[in-house]
Amino acid sequence: MALSKDELKAAILEKAMTAPKPQLYVKDFYACDPDAKPRDVKNAANDLVKEGKMDFWSSGSTTMYAAKGRAKDEEHR
Amino acid sequence: MPKHDTPLLDELEKGPWPSFVTDLKRQAEKKPECFDILGQLELSFKDKITHWKHGGIVGVFGYGGGIVGRYSDVPERFPGVAHFHTVRLNQPSSKFYSSAKLRDICNLWEKYGSGMTNMHGSTGDLVLLGTTTPNLEPLFYELTHDLNQDLGGSGSNLRTPECCLGRARCEWGCYDTQDLCHTLTMHYQDEIHRPAFPYKFKFKFSGCPNDCVAAIARSDFAVIGTWRDDIRIDQAAVKGYITGEFAPNAGAHSGKDWGKFDIKKEVLDLCPTECMWMEGDTLKIDNSECTRCMHCINVMPRALRPGKQQGATICVGAKAPILDGAQFATMTIPFIEVKKNEDGEFAEVVEVIEKIWDWWMEVGKNRERVGETIMRVGLPTFLKVMEVTPAPQHVKEPRSNPYVFWQADEVEGGWDRDVKEFRKRNAQ
Amino acid sequence: MGYDPANPMADRITDIGPPHYEQFFPPVVKKNYGKWLYHEIIQPGVLMHKGESGDECYTVRVGCARLISIELIREICDIADAHCDGFVRWTTRNNVEFMVDSKAKVQPLMDDLKSRGNKFPVGGTGASVSNCVHTQGWIHCHTPATDASGVVKAVMDELFDYFTSHKLPAQVRVALACCLNMCGAVHASDIAILGIHRKPPMIDHDAITGLCELPLAISSCPLGAVKPATVKNSAGEDIKSVKVNAERCMFCGNCYTMCPAMPLADPDGDGIAILVGGKVSNSRSMPMFSKLVIPFLPNTPPRWPETVAAVKNILETYAKDARKYERVGEWAARIGWEKFFEKTGIPFTIKSVDDYRLAYDTWRTTTQFKFTSHIK
Numbered sequence: 001m002a003l004s005k006d007e008l009k010a011a012i013l014e015k016a017m018t019a020p021k022p023q024l025y026v027k028d029f030y031a032c033d034p035d036a037k038p039r040d041v042k043n044a045a046n047d048l049v050k051e052g053k054m055d056f057w058s059s060g061s062t063t064m065y066a067a068k069g070r071a072k073d074e075e076h077r
Numbered sequence: 078m079p080k081h082d083t084p085l086l087d088e089l090e091k092g093p094w095p096s097f098v099t100d101l102k103r104q105a106e107k108k109p110e111c112f113d114i115l116g117q118l119e120l121s122f123k124d125k126i127t128h129w130k131h132g133g134i135v136g137v138f139g140y141g142g143g144i145v146g147r148y149s150d151v152p153e154r155f156p157g158v159a160h161f162h163t164v165r166l167n168q169p170s171s172k173f174y175s176s177a178k179l180r181d182i183c184n185l186w187e188k189y190g191s192g193m194t195n196m197h198g199s200t201g202d203l204v205l206l207g208t209t210t211p212n213l214e215p216l217f218y219e220l221t222h223d224l225n226q227d228l229g230g231s232g233s234n235l236r237t238p239e240c241c242l243g244r245a246r247c248e249w250g251c252y253d254t255q256d257l258c259h260t261l262t263m264h265y266q267d268e269i270h271r272p273a274f275p276y277k278f279k280f281k282f283s284g285c286p287n288d289c290v291a292a293i294a295r296s297d298f299a300v301i302g303t304w305r306d307d308i309r310i311d312q313a314a315v316k317g318y319i320t321g322e323f324a325p326n327a328g329a330h331s332g333k334d335w336g337k338f339d340i341k342k343e344v345l346d347l348c349p350t351e352c353m354w355m356e357g358d359t360l361k362i363d364n365s366e367c368t369r370c371m372h373c374i375n376v377m378p379r380a381l382r383p384g385k386q387q388g389a390t391i392c393v394g395a396k397a398p399i400l401d402g403a404q405f406a407t408m409t410i411p412f413i414e415v416k417k418n419e420d421g422e423f424a425e426v427v428e429v430i431e432k433i434w435d436w437w438m439e440v441g442k443n444r445e446r447v448g449e450t451i452m453r454v455g456l457p458t459f460l461k462v463m464e465v466t467p468a469p470q471h472v473k474e475p476r477s478n479p480y481v482f483w484q485a486d487e488v489e490g491g492w493d494r495d496v497k498e499f500r501k502r503n504a505q
Numbered sequence: 506m507g508y509d510p511a512n513p514m515a516d517r518i519t520d521i522g523p524p525h526y527e528q529f530f531p532p533v534v535k536k537n538y539g540k541w542l543y544h545e546i547i548q549p550g551v552l553m554h555k556g557e558s559g560d561e562c563y564t565v566r567v568g569c570a571r572l573i574s575i576e577l578i579r580e581i582c583d584i585a586d587a588h589c590d591g592f593v594r595w596t597t598r599n600n601v602e603f604m605v606d607s608k609a610k611v612q613p614l615m616d617d618l619k620s621r622g623n624k625f626p627v628g629g630t631g632a633s634v635s636n637c638v639h640t641q642g643w644i645h646c647h648t649p650a651t652d653a654s655g656v657v658k659a660v661m662d663e664l665f666d667y668f669t670s671h672k673l674p675a676q677v678r679v680a681l682a683c684c685l686n687m688c689g690a691v692h693a694s695d696i697a698i699l700g701i702h703r704k705p706p707m708i709d710h711d712a713i714t715g716l717c718e719l720p721l722a723i724s725s726c727p728l729g730a731v732k733p734a735t736v737k738n739s740a741g742e743d744i745k746s747v748k749v750n751a752e753r754c755m756f757c758g759n760c761y762t763m764c765p766a767m768p769l770a771d772p773d774g775d776g777i778a779i780l781v782g783g784k785v786s787n788s789r790s791m792p793m794f795s796k797l798v799i800p801f802l803p804n805t806p807p808r809w810p811e812t813v814a815a816v817k818n819i820l821e822t823y824a825k826d827a828r829k830y831e832r833v834g835e836w837a838a839r840i841g842w843e844k845f846f847e848k849t850g851i852p853f854t855i856k857s858v859d860d861y862r863l864a865y866d867t868w869r870t871t872t873q874f875k876f877t878s879h880i881k
Contacts, residue, residue, distance in 0.1 A: 063232030329631030
């Protein structure tokens with residue numbers, strides 16, 4: 001049984017705040033709900049960015065996610 | 078910001094090719110931060126090393142692409158370029174512009190940026206080079222509100238799609254590259270602006286097998302125009318080439334005397350399938366043998382045209398060498414009609430794209446291009462995912478090793494056997 | 506109204522995409538869309554497309570740097586306004602195309618372009634060296650092994666005569682990428698100029714803790730050469746960091762992309778490799794990869810004489826020897842790569858023998874070869 005969208009978002013945010021490494025790939029969130037489709041997980045994670053709870057972190061070629069304030073950034077070092 | 082001495086860069090103001098140094102100096106009169114661009118570049122020329130650092134979280138709110146963060150590693154010497162972020166604007170399909178639109182973009186960039194651009198970046202975006210973090214949101218506001226434009230892709234997003242100019246000014250466009258490019262760009266705005274995938278994903282659209290946007294070499298999803306009926310021949314124009322009335326290859330060889338045009342040597346003998354011959358002064362083509370390489374059409378554009386039953390071949394998985402080595406895109410869908418439905422969508426193309434994505438999002442590893450995923454799992458698995466009937470066209474030649482991964486249900490009786498029963502018949 | 510910093514999300518517009526292309530078409534393009542009959546190159550840099558309607562579209566193609574200022578774009582707009590109903594386009598190879606709807610309008614346009622010094626060279630059509638596509642280099646990139654705009658300017662100055670003429674056996678596509686990432690894909694170019702690193706990354710143990718996620722740095726290495734390690738930083742504290750097995754390093758820079766505490770760029774280590782014989786078009790032969798023929802040339806700003814000479818030598822040897830229509834890669838395949846090295850005088854080194862993945866594909870597994878000076 002897949003989680004509801006709100007439950008999925010809560011699980012993603014929990015993982016983003018507690019995972020040992022701050023930056024996570026979208027695939028790292030797939031485990032938050034093994035029954036969810038990759039696209040639903042991606043959409044939920046992107047929603048959390050829109051809500052200001054997570055940030056995108058980009059190497060230019062790769063984009064990762066981080067809970068607000070956790071990622072390392074040039075201007076905030 | 079003061080002017081810096083640039084003796085090394087000044088050497089690049091010499092010579093007949095347009096000089097970006099002269100151009101930068103001209104721009105610096107209005108945008109003094111360009112003096113610092115020149116100053117830092119001069120330092121790189123002296124040190125033989127870059128002085129840029131990468132920056133991670135920079136972007137406009139809610140977008141995971143379109144801005145690439147960049148910082149100087151010598152900001153105290155060149156404060157004008159301390160922050161120097163890149164802004165990627167999604168270019169209009171095939172890069173036609175009105176001067177009014179370009180002037181609007183120039184004015185916006187004069188206000189918020191360095192005044193320097195790339196026309197265009199490698200993926201096709203109109204790239205604005207060099208702005209600060211505080212300028213990003215106001216720039217984006219005016220870009221969307223006043224210029225009716227948007228950002229392109231970067232990171233693990235769908236990258237800004239790109240197409241050849243196709244039917245706008247070329248007689249060989251076998252489908253409407255610009256319409257497909259624009260329609261899919263609009264359809265996939267979310268995937269362009271927000272990360273969705275294990276890694277980058279590129280669409281490129283070429284109207285014919287000449288492939289002027291290099292789709293087969295650099296795009297994960299390459300749609301390349303082709304046809305499946307007969308090359309159209311104007312026999313009178315063929316004679317025009319033979320008699321020398323028309324220059325071969327549209328005049329592309331006019332700078333050297335290559336002698337009189339010889340249709341046998343220059344067309345028939347260079348045909349890779351040898352499917353053309355002359356009967357008297359009539360050109361014959363065995364179209365069933367033709368592989369649509371375009372050579373004969375390129376050489377005699379007034380006489381030969383692609384057939385009328387037009388569409389495209391879809392190839393999947395090209396990429397530059399990082400990491401496993403360069404890959405060309407693998408021919409996957411031999412022929413697809415590229416047609417819009419009544420809703421204005423290219424539904425059949427969309428279906429192919431989403432089959433790839435649904436699978437790759439699940440199976441692809443982090444930072445693995447789809448071509449590498451296909452390489453890792455094998456083309457047979459990918460063809461099954463795509464629900465494509467395997468055909469000899471999918472390979473250059475059949476495999477030369479016998480190591481077929483048979484499945485239990487393909488073998489009579491399956492794989493469950495009883496070793497005790499076996500031993501009753503076959504002693505140890 | 507306008508942007509309100511106190512309320513940045515007010516009236517936010519997103520996901521509107523690019524403007525529709527059709528509004529930017531010159532009238533002759535709009536009218537004849539999808540109804541073009543044939544084309545001719547009436548002189549180097551000038552194309553004529555004939556429509557089924559009998560209309561003609563004349564295009565004047567000019568070379569252009571990829572790095573250009575808004576001042577120059579405004580000048581291009583002035584030209585478009587004066588001659589082309591205010592329309593202009595860019596090609597995939599960074600050329601600018603001005604289009605007019607009659608032959609009579611071509612010469613005034615060409616005269617105007619010529620009056621502006623060397624800013625707008627006409628050419629890049631047919632059997633020429635078209636514009637050299639390239640990446641950012643030292644002007645804006647954080648991972649380059651060489652500059653881009655500077656090398657390209659020096660190369661195009663030297664090949665200028667081939668840009669403005671039609672005297673080659675076929676079109677020659679020259680491209681530059683300033684590191685192995687190839688954000689500009691040069692791996693299928695007739696002549697590719699590629700920035701390479703040759704020193705393994707250094708590790709800044711004092712900065713790595715604050716700058717990098719170690720698992721990302723470790724997993725970024727294609728050859729597993731980056732391993733976790735406990736080391737002492739300069740304060741004498743034990744910290745978790747990484748070590749690099751230098752013998753396995755392929756100098757790709759992936760680790761530096763994921764971890765800025767692992768810089769590998771170096772004034773002496775970095776330089777340029779030359780790859781030859783790639784093509785994208787399906788014309789005659791299938792698309793081909795470029796092959797490594799010169800493993801290293803030093804970075805010698807401001808004009809990179811070694812690289813310029815190497816490119817010119819390959820181009821001119823090909824121009825002299827190849828048959829009409831033959832691309833560089835088709836020529837080399839016909840004469841054999843042993844002959845390519847002999848004719849160009851490029852020393853063959855073991856660096857051109859592949860030992861990466863899929864290497865076997867390039868090894869010779871036949872007794873057919875030519876006896877060149879390489880066989881003593």
